[in-house]
Amino acid sequence: MAERKIGIIMNGVTGRMGTNQHLVRSIVAIRNQGGVQLNNGDTIMPDPILIGRNESKLKALADKYEVERWSTDLESALNDSYNEIYFDSQTTVRRAESIKQAIAKGKHIYCEKPTATSVEGSIELARLAQEAGVKNGVVQDKLFLPGLLKLKRLIDSGFFGEMLSVRMEFGYWVFEGDWQPAQRPSWNYRKEDGGGIIVDMFAHWRYVIDNLFGNVKSVSCIGKTHIPERIDEEGERYQATADDAAYATFELDNGVVVQANSSWAVRVNRDDLLTIQVDGTHGSAVAGLRDCKVQHRVNTPKPTWNPDIENPFNFEEQWEEVPSNQEYDNGFKVQWELFLKHIVLDEAFPWDLFEGAKGTQLSDLGLQSWEERRWVDVPDIKA
CATH class of the missing domain: 3.40.50.720 (NAD(P)-binding Rossmann-like Domain)
Structure with missing residues (x-):
């Protein structure tokens, strides 16, 4: 040896x-x-x-x-x-x-x-x-997260039938730095230093979407700087010149619609800092960083809209956990x-610099969509 x-x-x-x-x-x-x-x-x-x-x-x-x-x-x-x-x-x-x-x-x-x-x-x-x-x-x-690997297993097995839509929720409250220290470095909030959540997270969303759900065809995005002033590592106030939240919709070449909210100014009321819900004709799944739960069509409840009575369903209890069936490393x-x-x-x-360029491309187009307030098509990048 x-x-x-x-x-x-x-x-x-x-x-x-x-x-x-x-x-x-x-x-x-x-x-x-x-x-x-x-x-x-x-x-x-x-x-x-x-x-x-x-x-x-x-x-x-x-x-x-x-x-x-x-x-x-x-x-x-x-x-x-x-x-x-x-x-x-x-x-x-x-x-x-x-x-x-x-x-x-x-x-x-x-x-x-x-x-x-x-x-x-x-x-x-x-x-x-x-x-x-x-x-x-x-x-x-993120392709190697246990939750997304379980989601990939469901996709490969045909669990969803025809995939219809994906909803991605990412984010948490990043403290402003005054009465509690911020959990992220201050350059993240300065556009001139390469900061911004669109630049940061759209590079992730591109490879997650492309590898799991289909190739991104077009994007519509609105960015926001919800917290305009923060405190840096030296205790000095500074103006946040970069976006700290983005609300985007992606249309895929197979017809699937992906909605992705990304925010460093949101308080978490979900199972994880990142949750991805996939809905299909035969079943749905919600994946976090490590866990994934499913609901097949035969187990789907039949609610009706009636705000005049107490809700008879505990919807969260009607999902089943996907077993790990293996050990997951970092x-x-x-x-x-x-x-x-x-x-x-x-x-x-397969994840080479051309694949990396696709992530930068989606960030650029997301920023363009926000600036021009319109849908923007995503052209192919040729190796």
Whole structure:
């Protein structure tokens, strides 16, 4: 049994997502389990070098998680042939330029989304990687959530019959930062720093919708900045210049209609921070991050509209839980393992930079729809 070490440049790991999901729950977890196990008994062992601008934060992370290599010098890390993969979880406004540098050095690319600040920039990255012949992938983590995997199982089994509509509700109350600290960084609320919920969440909704329900054909979107002033990490007031809520409808090429509400200014009265209800001729399902419940047509109650009497139904009790039937690992970690196998074994990895560009495209078109107050068609992106 052989161990294949693979050097990974991890840029932007001092941020919340980079630290928690990519470093701790993915790369460190893979190292702690003994690497990625292959069918022939060999293992892939990721060997990260942590890259960032804050030396003290990098050192603290490296010491805490027993990572030997860290540096503030991205260029030196890119010049080291031992490092085969470049990973980027920086803020969006910094991402594209660093990815271009990594492509020019022949590194394989794995990155968070949005991959760039515009669809043109995202397509440029995809084509540069294609021309350079480097393998590439984009994080599309929600496809690996237990709730969505259960939903995919229902779709593949034909449970819904003809799928009719999808309702997606996402969000929670992000505190303004005065009497309670905010749960999200202040740049999320500044358009000039790449913030905004449309830019953030439509990249997710694109791959969720495309992979589960059908290809997005057109979009209608209204955005809002419900909380115009917030308090930043230093306790200073600032103007929120980016949208903190979006109310969108997507028409799919198969006729399915998807409604998606996204908000950082909503209080949760549902089963989870994200719930997806799918209705079909033969049955319906509601999926959260981990759970999924269903109602088949033979179990569907028959209510009638009568506001003059007490409601005779407890509707929530009339749904059945979909069993797990398997163990679910962290979705970020699962996709990291698939990407590492893609690099070493050339196994299929369909979530490339062109797929990432589709997410940026939908964000751009959602913003255009809001600005022009109209439906906007979604053209194909050609690889």
